[in-house]
Structure formats: C-alpha cells, structure tokens
Amino acid sequence: MINRELIRIxxxxxxxxxxxxxxxxxxxxxxxxxFSLSKAYHLYHHLLALIVAISQEARKYxxxxxxxxxxxxxxxxxxxxxxxxxxxxxxxxKQLCEFVSNQKHTWADDIEFVRKMYSLIIQSNTYIxxxxxxxxxxxxxxxxxxxxxxxxxxxxxxxxxxxxxxSLYWNDDKEIVDTFVLKTIKRFEPTSKANQELLPxxxxxxxxxxxxxxxxxxxxxxxxxxxxxxxxxxxxxxxxLAYMDVVIMQIAIAEMLTFPNIPISVTINEYVNLAKxxxxxxxxxxxxxxxxxxxxxxxxxxxxxxxMGDNNKEQNNKTEx
Numbered sequence: 001m002i003n004r005e006l007i008r009i010x011x012x013x014x015x016x017x018x019x020x021x022x023x024x025x026x027x028x029x030x031x032x033x034x035f036s037l038s039k040a041y042h043l044y045h046h047l048l049a050l051i052v053a054i055s056q057e058a059r060k061y062x063x064x065x066x067x068x069x070x071x072x073x074x075x076x077x078x079x080x081x082x083x084x085x086x087x088x089x090x091x092x093x094k095q096l097c098e099f100v101s102n103q104k105h106t107w108a109d110d111i112e113f114v115r116k117m118y119s120l121i122i123q124s125n126t127y128i129x130x131x132x133x134x135x136x137x138x139x140x141x142x143x144x145x146x147x148x149x150x151x152x153x154x155x156x157x158x159x160x161x162x163x164x165x166x167s168l169y170w171n172d173d174k175e176i177v178d179t180f181v182l183k184t185i186k187r188f189e190p191t192s193k194a195n196q197e198l199l200p201x202x203x204x205x206x207x208x209x210x211x212x213x214x215x216x217x218x219x220x221x222x223x224x225x226x227x228x229x230x231x232x233x234x235x236x237x238x239x240x241l242a243y244m245d246v247v248i249m250q251i252a253i254a255e256m257l258t259f260p261n262i263p264i265s266v267t268i269n270e271y272v273n274l275a276k277x278x279x280x281x282x283x284x285x286x287x288x289x290x291x292x293x294x295x296x297x298x299x300x301x302x303x304x305x306x307x308m309g310d311n312n313k314e315q316n317n318k319t320e321x
Contacts, residue, residue, distance in 0.1 A: 001044055001180050001199040002037050005270070007211045008251070009172060010036050012274055015218050016247050026219050033215050034208075039169035041201045043177050045099040046163075048090065048184065048198070050153065051145060052100075053107035053114045054121065055087040061118070080131055081122075085190065086142040092194045105166065113162055120152050138190045146185045154178045172277075210259070217254040225253040232293045244279040245287055252291050256304060264295050264308055 014033045018024060058081055065077040090096065100106055107114050121127050126147045133140065153159060163170045180199055188196055202208050218225075229249060252271040256264055268291045275283040298304035 001041055002202050002207060003176075004207065004210065006040055006173070006176050007037065007207065007214070008270055008274060009176075010040075011211065011215050011218065011251055012248060012278060013172070014215065015251060016244060018219060019243075019247070026216065029219070030212060030215055033211060036169050037211060038201070039167060040173045040177055043163070043167075043170050043173050044180055044199070045096060047153070047174075047177060047181050048096055049100055050107055050114070050117070051087060051149070052091045052096070054117050055082070055084065055091060057111070057114050057118050058082050078131060080136065081127070084141045084144065085138045086145055086185070086188055089188060089190065089193065089196065093196055093198070094194050095198045110162060113158065116158070117152065121148055124148070124152065126151060142185060142188055146182060149178075149182060149185065213258055214251065214255055217258045218251045221254065221257075222250060225250045228253060228294050228298065229290065232297045233290065241286070242280050242283060245275065245283050248275050248279065248283075249287055249290060249294070252287075253294060256295060256306075257298070260306055264304075264306060268292060268295070
C-alpha cells in the first residue's frame with residue numbers, strides 16, 4: 001500500500017524535522033520515518049473499519065425500527081442496507097478483524113461521529129437511489145459503498161479534524177490513503193469471503209529499502225548536495241531560498257544520484273509537486289528550474305550517469321507503481 005509518493009512526502013517531513021531537532025541522530029530519525037509510514041497503514045485499516053462501524057450502527061437502528069413496526073403492525077423497514085453483502089464481508093474480514101482486535105482506540109470510542117455519518121448516508125441521493133432499486137446484487141452493494149466513501153468520507157472536514165486529534169501522523173496521509181481504500185473496495189470479490197486479502201503494507205521490500213536509502217543519502221550527503229545547489233545558482237537568488245525549498249531539492253538530488261532506474265524527469269516532477277504543497281507559492285517554478293540546471297550540470301561532470309528527458313513511459317510507470 002505504501003507507495004513512492006507517500007514515501008517522498010514522509011522523507012520531506014522527516015528531513016525537515018531532523019534539521020529542526022537540535023539532538024540529531026540519524027538512526028533514531030530513520031526509525032521515526034518507518035514508524036510514520038506504518039501509521040499510514042494503520043489509517044488504511046482504520047478507515048476500512050469505519051465502514052464496518054457505520055454498518056453496525058445502522059443495524060441497531062434497523063432493529064429498533066423493526067421492533068416498533070411489529071408492535072404497531074405497520075410495514076417492516078427495508079433490510080437492504082443492513083444486509084449489504086460487501087459491508088458484511090468486510091465486517092468478517094480476517095485481516096481487518098485482527099487489526100481492530102489489537103487497537104486500544106476504535107470507532108466505538110467515537111460513536112457520535114459514526115452516528116452522524118449514518119445520518120448523512122441515509123439522507124444522501126446515493127443511498128436513496130440504492131434503496132429504491134428493486135434488484136439486488138453483490139456488485140451493487142459494493143458499488144454503493146464505493147460511492148458513499150467517495151462522496152461522504154473522502155471530503156469530510158469533521159473526519160479530518162477527528163483523525164488529526166487521534167494521530168499527528170495522519171495530517172497529510174488521508175488523501176493518499178483514501179485512494180487505497182477505494183482500490184480495496186473495488187478489489188473485493190464475494191468468493192473470497194472472510195479471506196479477501198487487503199493491501200499489504202509494502203508491495204515489496206524494494207519500497208521499504210527506497211525509503212531508507214533516500215533518507216540516509218539525503219542526510220549523509222547534505223553538504224555535497226548543497227554545494228551542487230550553490231555551484232549552479234548563479235542565475236537564481238539562492239540566498240533568498242526558503243529553507244523547505246533547500247530540503248526538497250536536497251532530497252531530489254539524493255534520489256537522482258542514488259536510484260539509477262528512476263528517470264530524472266520523474267524525480268523533478270515529483271518534488272516540484274511536493275513544493276506546491278509544502279513550500280511557498282513561487283517555490284515550484286524555482287525548484288523546477290534549479291533541479292533541471294543541477295541535473296544538467298551533474299551529467300556534464302559525469303557525476304550523474306543517466307540522461308535528461310523522458311525515458312520509456314511504460315518503464316517509468318512501472319518504476320513508480
């Protein structure tokens with residue numbers, strides 16, 4: 001689940017924090033980096049568990065309404081939502097159940113928010129349309145939750161505030177983790193039952209190695225990388241550069257020099273995008289120009305042994321997945 005995009009974000013955050021911390025210890029900082037990445041995987045499970053918590057709360061409301069209808073001899077409420085096959089399958093998923101059982105804090109501790117989410121859902125057009133359909137299928141049940149998640153959970157300020165209270169590590173994680181939750185919903189198959197596999201923490205060990213190597217190269221070679229910035233900044237006002245810009249470029253140079261299979265254009269684009277989020281409004285254009293100049297300078301010196309420009313796109317995509 002943890003991909004290169006998330007790793008780069010965490011390396012930017014932890015490198016900046018490393019320089020802000022007076023007691024610098026690279027081993028401690030590396031452990032903090034890996035812990036921060038593991039918290040993103042925790043969030044992935046926590047958001048899947050939210051679907052289960054809402055479904056369980058819906059069941060309680062249904063039981064109350066059903067009992068009332070039987071007492072008053074009125075039509076019974078529809079059980080379509082509480083019997084949603086995807087939600088039930090997720091509720092009994094072995095990996096998710098194991099995760100929830102090991103947590104001190106669960107959605108039961110935030111039951112008022114869960115109830116608020118259920119209220120939003122039953123008022124939504126997606127829910128109303130689903131309940132009005134006379135036909136029923138596993139695919140429709142799964143699609144309902146994909147739409148509900150996309151419409152009501154992805155862009156939810158109350159949820160963002162609640163998650164921020166629960167963990168400072170989650171401040172910048174949710175947007176990326178949301179995409180993996182949606183991917184997981186889409187991957188569910190009824191035949192897998194409780195054994196449906198969730199996404200692994202790392203697709204392979206290479207991504208974990210990427211995180212360690214990128215962070216260590218950034219810190220251990222900082223003086224050299226900053227000299228490269230200074231050597232090529234004659235057309236740029238390097239002295240007025242925001243400190244975060246220096247950090248971002250330092251990491252980008254580390255990536256260009258440490259990972260020969262990642263095209264230069266991919267690296268530059270990734271860190272220009274990070275600058276748009278983490279630095280000043282003018283930083284993206286400045287960093288784009290500086291990194292391009294630095295890369296060309298290092299190629300001319302023979303320090304950087306890969307070409308400028310796009311390589312085979314298919315290979316690029318494979319590298320970044």
